[in-house]
Amino acid sequence: MAKKKNEAPLTGITVSKEEDFSAWYTELINKAELADIRYNIKGFVVYREWATITIKKMYAKYEEILERNGHLPLIMPSLIPESNFLLESEHVEGFAPEVFWVTEAGSSGKLNEKLALRPTSETALYKMYALWIRSYKDLPFKRYLSCQVWRYEGKMTRPFFRGREFHWIEAHDVFTTMEGAEEQVKEDMEVTYKMIQDEFGIPIIFFERPQWDKFSGAQKTFAADALMGSGKVLQLPSTHLLGQNFAKPFNVKFVDKDGEEKYGYQTCYGPAISRIYGAMIAYLGDDKGLILPFDIAPVQVVIVPILFKGKEQKVIEKVNEIYEMLKGKYIVKVDESDKSMGNKFYYWELKGVPIRIEVGPKDIEKNQVVIVKRHDGQKFFVKEKELESFIDDIAVNYTQEIKEKKLVDFESQIEVADHINAAIEAINNGKIVCCGFCSIDKDGEHCAEVVEKDIGGFVRGKRVDEEKHEFATCLICGNPATCTVYIARSY
């Protein structure tokens, strides 16, 4: 075959995802060249080309749906004066341990006031909202920022999953009534399902977070958790019902139809695109490398010419013909490198290109090509005249196939526990525990601490999409249960 003599075979990923998720992820990041952790500030990484291209496409998709739902974009300064920051007391308490501070500038030295690198933009934005919003006619007022934020994380960082600088969208909406704000929270959750599950292939479940785990300053937080294949969940986008908690200190008011001045009701929503990217590649990837949803793959179709001495010309002509046919519709790449055929296959599998087309002299004789789908490895011999519609079919179905395949895994991870020992066993087996709980209000915090200490998991909260409540008592204290909660280890 067309294997080159003396060429060392590329080694793919050497660790199995199932056996050691962490090592697998690190190898994936390195070998597929997605991020470089050698940047010389702790917790800050470089996003490399292949990752950046997909992240940009993810931003575009997310922005499109937000705009369709009536959001307009803004660009805000990334620095926030300390005095803004101090206006909402719960908020400052929650974020103060995580803030990077700018204290000096230029040769003039110390600044008069410390400036926070935004860890989130409420305290920058709502001062402006107070100036911009005048009347009920201005509401709903729905805006978003696509930006990075900085948080001085104490936890271990991991490229894309958690870093001290990450890239997100934050949407900040104002309504005349609490019902309007509650409706927005529902819309945010629908958008999240549509994006994270349907577009990016990661199954999620929305939980109402316990009061001790909500966004600092919110009345309620609803967060999406995804199971990452290692028995741990990862928090993905969360949406927060702020009520009037910020509107009052920041003076976000409007004159209502009745002529009275009232405080607005607010929500905020924060999909962290870089983190979703991390979750996506971690969740979808396999031991060969990346698996990417079709739309957001940097290359969608790779054509590999199978070259035999003396027959190169014919193959190259056919490859170019196919390239010309597909390039207007898809992002197509012809692998003209001098790697061996095997190494070319490895390389593009590692990179997660959804469709590989192989063109060899024997195929040409038979008027066919070989097509291989990355996510399931299925191989097809396709007649040339059917090629285009065959590719179209794969393109349309590819992401949906991934989603369906991976969706099943999620539900199977849930285990009901009536006793603490059963919960410990389930957690140790990489399961999510479903159980009765005394309360997700402040009262329940003590039991949650026991969960963390004795079971080794976290109370993720009440499932938003679940009405049932069938437990009589709290798993921990034995008092009457007021709700069903889920316990899981988390990133």
Next chain:
Amino acid sequence: MAKKKNEAPLTGITVSKEEDFSAWYTELINKAELADIRYNIKGFVVYREWATITIKKMYAKYEEILERNGHLPLIMPSLIPESNFLLESEHVEGFAPEVFWVTEAGSSGKLNEKLALRPTSETALYKMYALWIRSYKDLPFKRYLSCQVWRYEGKMTRPFFRGREFHWIEAHDVFTTMEGAEEQVKEDMEVTYKMIQDEFGIPIIFFERPQWDKFSGAQKTFAADALMGSGKVLQLPSTHLLGQNFAKPFNVKFVDKDGEEKYGYQTCYGPAISRIYGAMIAYLGDDKGLILPFDIAPVQVVIVPILFKGKEQKVIEKVNEIYEMLKGKYIVKVDESDKSMGNKFYYWELKGVPIRIEVGPKDIEKNQVVIVKRHDGQKFFVKEKELESFIDDIAVNYTQEIKEKKLVDFESQIEVADHINAAIEAINNGKIVCCGFCSIDKDGEHCAEVVEKDIGGFVRGKRVDEEKHEFATCLICGNPATCTVYIARSY
């Protein structure tokens, strides 16, 4: 007519651009709601919705052409360790007075090393290039970042034109030879003409900047200057021939074909999108408000129903019909507000929407609509069946028309001066002076200081597109001239 009783007419911009550019610009920014200067950090402004939408479109256009020319995107940390920063001495000297420093984080207080908010990314990026580039096969290596940078500006800030945080693209390229780098500089200049002149309608001229005014650390700087209608030029994108000035301290090396390890030759290019936006709205706008190139207008076509009592239904039906016809091709908005007709016209003119379609009952009777082009106010009565192709024609030609109209103004601003008094007069009359000069190397710096002090302008450098050199002596010192330079006031 359909004017509402008791409705105050909107006041447009009250200052003439020609009479007081500065006041006109400030009113434009405020009334068209492009930026809000009330954010409470000096030199930092909020970019509002209308500006943000266009800036995003400008980014997309710029990124597309860079990618077509072989650049790939990266996302870099926005903080740079002080130790990186110190590696290239000219660079640190140039930028040190402008750097914001992060010195504290979270509750743990002082950081071990101060971190710069990037004023530009050479010192972050080239440390990575040293790790990534191995062989001549990796070159040319062309990458870009779309990001914001921070500079502690001493000069007066003005929204979009100059701020302490601004939004740009920076492209950083590495070549095996100096010729390769020089070719890249030419490509960057071509890209600049294509974008700034052809797409954004601002006429520019490229100057090789004098040595005392080059980018800190570069061998040569080539910068685009635009005349802003107020007798001042504004520096727009510049491209820098770095040679090996950074490659050596940052160790950007490659193994060449001959097996030897060599330093790469580098260029960098920095189109400041937010500044280009400022230049564009300033240069193209008129006393009615914004004029925007067609492609990057947030709304391209506005349809204004002319409503008379009893005839609303017919008009609304026709408006919806036209909306449905155009919405797949253009960004169309129907003005359904309860403003008067006159105020609707004012408002969309202020906002710079390229095409206004008016639909009234009399027009419907005649099977026609009224179309008004924003940039020249031309009004057309167009038969319904010709409407779509008429709009298509305007769409195709609109930006080109703006460009042609505004291009003439530029050349007429240049005035040749043989004596210092003629130069002073020309500068005072808002002209650009063309004259002989002793040298744009270090030797000429003293004469440039005289220019600044006595003439009140700056030596912008040698025109890149001009071969001629017809002056015998330097305008200032009277010594033999080595080149022709241009002198102008600048923002």
